[in-house]
Amino acid sequence: MKYFRTHTLALLFIITTAIACSSNEEIEVTAPDIIPSNLIIAIDIVGQHTGQPNGNGTGQIKVTASATNASAYKIQFENNISIENTTGIAEHEYLNEGINSYIVTVFAYSETGNAISQFRKITVLKEDEAGPEETGLVWSDEFDTDGTPDSSKWVFEIGNGANGWGNNEKQYYTNRNDNAIVDNGILKIIAKRENYQGYNFTSTRMKTQGKYSFTYGEVKVRAKLPKGSGTWPAIWMLGDNITSAGWPLCGEIDIMEHVGNREGHISSAIHNQSGFAGGYYGDEQYKEDVTSEFHVYGIEWTPEKIIFKVDEVAHFTYHPDTYNDHTWPFYRNQFLLLNIAMGGNLGGTINSSFSESVMEIDYVRVYK
Numbered sequence: 502m503k504y505f506r507t508h509t510l511a512l513l514f515i516i517t518t519a520i521a522c523s524s525n526e527e528i529e530v531t532a533p534d535i536i537p538s539n540l541i542i543a544i545d546i547v548g549q550h551t552g553q554p555n556g557n558g559t560g561q562i563k564v565t566a567s568a569t570n571a572s573a574y575k576i577q578f579e580n581n582i583s584i585e586n587t588t589g590i591a592e593h594e595y596l597n598e599g600i601n602s603y604i605v606t607v608f609a610y611s612e613t614g615n616a617i618s619q620f621r622k623i624t625v626l627k628e629d630e631a632g633p634e635e636t637g638l639v640w641s642d643e644f645d646t647d648g649t650p651d652s653s654k655w656v657f658e659i660g661n662g663a664n665g666w667g668n669n670e671k672q673y674y675t676n677r678n679d680n681a682i683v684d685n686g687i688l689k690i691i692a693k694r695e696n697y698q699g700y701n702f703t704s705t706r707m708k709t710q711g712k713y714s715f716t717y718g719e720v721k722v723r724a725k726l727p728k729g730s731g732t733w734p735a736i737w738m739l740g741d742n743i744t745s746a747g748w749p750l751c752g753e754i755d756i757m758e759h760v761g762n763r764e765g766h767i768s769s770a771i772h773n774q775s776g777f778a779g780g781y782y783g784d785e786q787y788k789e790d791v792t793s794e795f796h797v798y799g800i801e802w803t804p805e806k807i808i809f810k811v812d813e814v815a816h817f818t819y820h821p822d823t824y825n826d827h828t829w830p831f832y833r834n835q836f837l838l839l840n841i842a843m844g845g846n847l848g849g850t851i852n853s854s855f856s857e858s859v860m861e862i863d864y865v866r867v868y869k
């Protein structure tokens with residue numbers, strides 16, 4: 502019994518001493534490293550689509566990044582410009598004009614300070630800040646020279662086309678001064694009832710195809726419209742590639758259409774490959790004096806949208822949800838057209854008493 506008691510006391514002494522020592526010392530516990538992973542980067546170049554791969558000219562981008570186990574991000578742009586936050590979302594505007602390539606680098610950090618990174622190369626367009634009015638007039642016809650319209654700017658469609666230009670129209674288009682003449686500074690397109698080339702009506706359809714076309718800008722046409730049931734005047738545009746791509750893949754922009762059977766209702770529209778009737782999208786506004794007074798019919802055309810106006814009052818804006826060759830063929834050059842059709846699918850019934858009516862145009866102007 503003595504042996505047992507002696508050894509028991511010794512063991513208790515050792516245990517007590519160990520406990521006492523441990524109570525006076527801190528035990529350091531090292532947390533495991535947290536390593537970020539699965540870094541995903543998306544970069545949206547503002548206004549980018551099929552026809553504008555480098556954006557809309559604002560030079561703006563939006564970066565969205567995410568990573569597993571990341572608590573903070575650093576998005577680095579050119580010249581060591583960077584944004585640090587916890588969301589992984591950052592916006593940036595490049596200021597160098599023209600089309601330039603840049604590297605965007607994203608770092609993802611964990612709570613323990615570990616990091617991973619990736620980079621993306623992007624190409625961005627930055628245009629001059631000047632708007633259309635500041636840049637100024639780039640093309641116009643003021644119709645200052647009386648007589649035949651300027652052949653350096655306009656060409657004429659001749660005939661009735663296939664199936665009345667595809668619309669069952671009743672007129673035969675000519676290049677005669679009887680149907681198109683500049684008089685006292687005003688272009689006059691004249692629709693007439695007369696027997697000519699087997700048709701009962703004549704008129705003019707003139708265009709800038711092969712003479713002038715453009716992409717983006719403002720168009721303004723000051724005009725007074727013809728009066729009479731069955732008249733169908735139009736100020737409009739078609740894509741340069743109509744001869745190769747065909748209609749409606751070339752795109753059509755109807756700046757102004759008016760039918761005498763609905764006098765005062767000014768309609769505007771676009772046609773493309775994306776839907777019914779060549780992807781028709783449009784709207785209208787009412788002006789009670791369009792056949793007695795001049796008004797300015799126009800559009801603002803940018804890489805993202807087309808705004809249609811009468812006297813600077815907008816009534817329709819086209820901006821598709823997605824941009825591709827079917828919804829947005831309007832990244833290519835278009836040329837201008839002026840005409841009066843008679844009857845047809847839109848013009849409707851021609852009044853039996855109709856003899857003659859005129860569309861008067863003061864000017865056609867394009868701004869960039």
